[in-house]
Amino acid sequence: MTWLITGGAGYIGAHVVRSMTGAGERVVVLDDLSSGLAERLPGSVPLVRGSLADRKLVDRTLAGHGVTGVVHLAGKKQVGESVEQPLRYYRENVHGLTVLLDAVVAAGVRRFLFSSSAAVYGVPDVPLITEGTPTVPINPYGETKLAGEWLVRATGRAHGISTGCLRYFNVAGTALPELSDTGVFNIIPMYFDRITRGEAPRIFGDDYPTPDGTCVRDYIHVADLADAHLTAARRLADRDAAGDPGDLTVNIGRGEGVSVRELADLVADVTGDRTPPVVEGRRPGDAATAVAAVGLIERELGWTASRGLREMVESAWEGWLLSHPAAARR
DSSP states (O other): OEEEEETTTSHHHHHHHHHHHHTTOEEEEEEOOSSOOGGGSOTTSOEEESOTTOHHHHHHHHHHTTOOEEEEOOSOOOHHHHHHOHHHHIIIIIIHHHHHHHHHHHHTOOEEEEEEEGGGGOSOOOSSBOTTSOOOOOSHHHHHHHHHHHHHHHHHHHHTOEEEEEEEOEEEOOSSGGGSOOOSOSHHHHHHHHHHTTOOOEEEOSOSSSTTSSOEEOEEEHHHHHHHHHHHHHHHHHHHHTTOOOEEEEEESOSOOEEHHHHHHHHHHHHOOOOOOEEEOOOTTOOSEEOBOOHHHHHHHOOOOOOOHHHHHHHHHHHHHHHOHHHHHO
16 A cells, blocks of 8 residues: 655655654655655655646656545645735646546545645634634635545545545644744744744734633644544544444644743743744734644544654754854854
8 A cells, every 4th residue: 555645745745654654554656845844754755846737747646656535634734814815826736636536536545634724613602712713714824625525435435435524723843843833924924934033922912802802812733743644544544444434523632722922921931032022913813722632633533642842842943043053053
């Protein structure tokens, strides 16, 4: 059995490759390297460089490597950018997926795992977000992820493909410093970036209906997330082997909420930088609370997260220092 991992040279993708190869799974990576790094991949893992929109390349990759399952991680994922460039996001995230699924059906691939997001829920006013919480995305990024889920499930039902959709909450940390997130788009790297430049971390809004007035989020270690992919991929293979493909949609989080101010305090403790955060106005679209209900994934896959928030911040800081010598000097 060989798994094609699209976007496998990215931050999350490289961790999924590491988890799956470490467990003995054979993988091949397809990545255009627009944001991924080839050096994140072990030398033993084949890397096909190119776009999902290139149907001939996708066909050759599936056939040439004997692919029997797909873990689809490739795509654009920045919320603000999606608002500014909706056509690009629909082209990359929806059209690219359509090309890939069409090739998968033609090649007879029977297992397909899709990287989705908690962005499909929008801003629900509930203490815990279950998989049954209404999906009302508020930006093009979330819309493309929801449309992707629809495409994956419908294709699976029509063609007997075992499918899964994994809805990530806030991903952080790294398994190895060289696999760390190099972007400055998520809150922990954003804090590190401000510290490196000698600026105070920013908190957007402190008047939410939460214990300390700041937003509450659910953070998941990227290594836990990667292990969840391995577990889900193997469940799809088991279902296919049993002749009962079906579909699976689950949240991936810890089921624990952490406020932005609590996170800022932890970052200060880990980095040693005690510059007080500055409070700015709320950002449009930020929910007061977004915490995953994780009972379904525990029941369906027997999987739970094992790494805590301090490990996420400490490992992320180690990775940041590796690629930002100026932070180490400070």
